[in-house]
Amino acid sequence: AQSVTQLDSHVSVSEGTPVLLRCNYSSSYSPSLFWYVQHPNKGLQLLLKYTSAATLVKGINGFEAEFKKSETSFHLTKPSAHMSDAAEYFCVVSLRSNDYKLSFGAGTTVTVRA
Amino acid sequence: GAGVSQTPSNKVTEKGKYVELRCDPISGHTALYWYRQSLGQGPEFLIYFQGTGAADDSGLPNDRFFAVRPEGSVSTLKIQRTERGDSAVYLCASSDGQRETQYFGPGTRLLVL
Numbered sequence: 377a378q379s380v381t382q383l384d385s386h387v388s389v390s391e392g393t394p395v396l397l398r399c400n401y402s403s404s405y406s407p408s409l410f411w412y413v414q415h416p417n418k419g420l421q422l423l424l425k426y427t428s429a430a431t432l433v434k435g436i437n438g439f440e441a442e443f444k445k446s447e448t449s450f451h452l453t454k455p456s457a458h459m460s461d462a463a464e465y466f467c468v469v470s471l472r473s474n475d476y477k478l479s480f481g482a483g484t485t486v487t488v489r490a
Numbered sequence: 491g492a493g494v495s496q497t498p499s500n501k502v503t504e505k506g507k508y509v510e511l512r513c514d515p516i517s518g519h520t521a522l523y524w525y526r527q528s529l530g531q532g533p534e535f536l537i538y539f540q541g542t543g544a545a546d547d548s549g550l551p552n553d554r555f556f557a558v559r560p561e562g563s564v565s566t567l568k569i570q571r572t573e574r575g576d577s578a579v580y581l582c583a584s585s586d587g588q589r590e591t592q593y594f595g596p597g598t599r600l601l602v603l
Contacts (some may be wrong), residue, residue, distance in 0.1 A: 420594035480532025
């Protein structure tokens with residue numbers, strides 16, 4: 377079985393400062409890992425995904441995440457937050473052998489202060 | 491092109507009633523998924539269709555829940571004898587094959603009174 381733990385339920389940053397959203401996973405097998413973002417009243421949107429190629433994954437809107445197998449982590453970062461980054465972020469894992477079944481973390485709410 | 495659409499966007503019903511939630515996937519996508527998102531939680535997998543058949547329904551919580559996709563496109567999630575605990579946002583996603591990116595709809599917010 378696989379599971380995801382998002383270490384922060386809420387993160388507040390000032391506009392222009394870095395954003396760090398922490399995610400740890402557990403999986404018996406080689407996982408695929410994703411970050412999705414959910415803006416109010418909109419569908420979930422894929423930010424980026426890791427599927428065993430480069431461990432540093434670049435996504436949309438300036439986000440990137442690093443897969444660290446030794447730490448079982450997949451933290452999401454952005455060097456400079458924008459007001460439009462305020463949203464709910466989900467770390468997601470799936471098994472390579474069962475890759476249609478996404479397992480979501482509980483989510484991290486990001487607020488951006490002007 | 492158009493994304494995944496879901497109707498209705500909101501549904502309020504009374505305990506014990508029957509409800510149907512509809513999902514229109516992206517045109518041409520063969521795979522379709524249903525998830526349920528309870529308040530303050532991440533979405534949880536319910537069922538996966540490949541074409542017309544349910545390839546994995548292991549996430550359906552009990553036999554009150556049923557989903558169909560008769561022509562391999564539109565899907566309907568059906569809930570019988572609704573309970574207050576069924577209140578949640580029901581999300582639909584589709585992808586162009588099993589291993590491809592899942593594109594999510596905006597969800598149907600179900601409230602059972």
